[in-house]
Amino acid sequence: MPCPALPDGFDFTDPDLLHHRVPHPEFAELRRAEPVRWIPQPGNVAGFQDEGYWAVTRHADVKYVSTHPEIFSSFLNTAIIRFNEHIERDAIDAQRLILLNMDPPEHTRVRQIVQRVFTPRAIRALEERLRTRAGDIVAAAREQSGSFDFVTSVACELPLQAIAELIGIPQDDRAKIFDWSNKMIAYDDPEYAITEEVGQESATELIAYAMNMAADRKQCPAKDIVSTLVVAEDEGSLRSDEFGFFVLMLAVAGNETTRNAITHGMHAFLTHPEQWELYKRERPSTAAEEIVRWATPVVSFQRTATQDTELGGKKIKKGDRVGIFYASANHDPEVFENPDLFDITRDPNPHLGFGGGGPHYCLGKSLAVLEIDLIFNAIADAMPGLRLVDDPRRLRSAWINGVKELRVSA
Secondary structure, three states: OOOOOOOOOOOOOOHHHHHHOOOHHHHHHHHHHOOEEEEEOHHHOOOOOOOEEEEEOOHHHHHHHHOOOOOEEOOOOOOOOOOOOOOOHHHHHHHHHOHHHOOOOHHHHHHHHHHHHHOHHHHHHHHHHHHHHHHHHHHHHHOOOOEEEHHHHHHOHHHHHHHHHHHOOOHHHHHHHHHHHHHHHOOOOHHHOOOHHHHHHHHHHHHHHHHHHHHHHHHOOOOOHHHHHHOOHHHOOOOHHHHHHHHHHHHHHHHHHHHHHHHHHHHHHHHOHHHHHHHHHHOOOOHHHHHHHHHOOEOEEEEEEOOOEEEOOEEEOOOOEEEEEHHHHOOOOOOOOOOOOOOOOOOOOOOOOOOOOHHHOOOOHHHHHHHHHHHHHHHHHHOOOOEEOOOOEEOOOOOEOOEEEOEEEO
């Protein structure tokens, strides 16, 4: 089988690339001819003192890496596949305190505590309040005259409000969370003029905010999730700093990703009008999962090999970084019939938009699916004739499939 012909210097984590498109044609070529391929990165461009990473593009291989943390570590170099050449190693290592970047057994301990937030009972308790909030969000957007930005008026609001409801953050503070989380992930986009340092400062502010919440609950416990996480010593609880990093992870994993899934989903509906008509008519329960597959808000994460191993016929050395490309896995024709077709009735739909399984499978999947269902039901009820005004303006990022603006008209 011939090796795929990629242009010299082609890098799937190049933020200029994702600023314009997700490289699906190149992913397809790799899946066909070289599903595990070494991608060189000259000059420490990703912030790691190495020469590149292995790109893993097939669904089965992404799942294998995800479900073998003893071979492929999140802790060694974190799960973020690309920072920038100016980041200090200390700043990378500091992120190991985030659940996303832990390995078992520490990951197991922390996850067992925080998963109390996402029990079916906890999510069910939120459903009616979030249904009301979804209706209010869409109603407010509909009242705007002329065109409006779907991202800021609709897509970002329900995830923020859901996190606020879940954790007990006052709704009046949700704009702070939105601002901090934006700055943490937007340092690659020159439009925001945000440096790595500003992103780190925003992370520090968010962690401090959450730690203060934890300290207050330790002093004065309440009947809320924060108290459940930080006070119940007999059952194991989070330290204040662990709670701070948990809220930071929620701000990105629970806010940025769901917001982008909703935005991409709306764009998909408006560019596939037959699917929008089908949705308005039948409201299939399979729609949310297909929206996540189609959007794949996190294009990739990485792991680091803890030992010499083999994957896809390639010998991977201990210490090599391995990029797991969910965006490619979710278009693998070995798994999905007509993977380039947006089909809200797709079933089964074993996509990896919530991760490839294993210890880092998304804790908040059920909440994200609920939010997507609620917001699109509200849009279909209140703004069934929504129209696309302009092409989406994409975020310049190395690993997030983000949209900054989507102009629509009711």
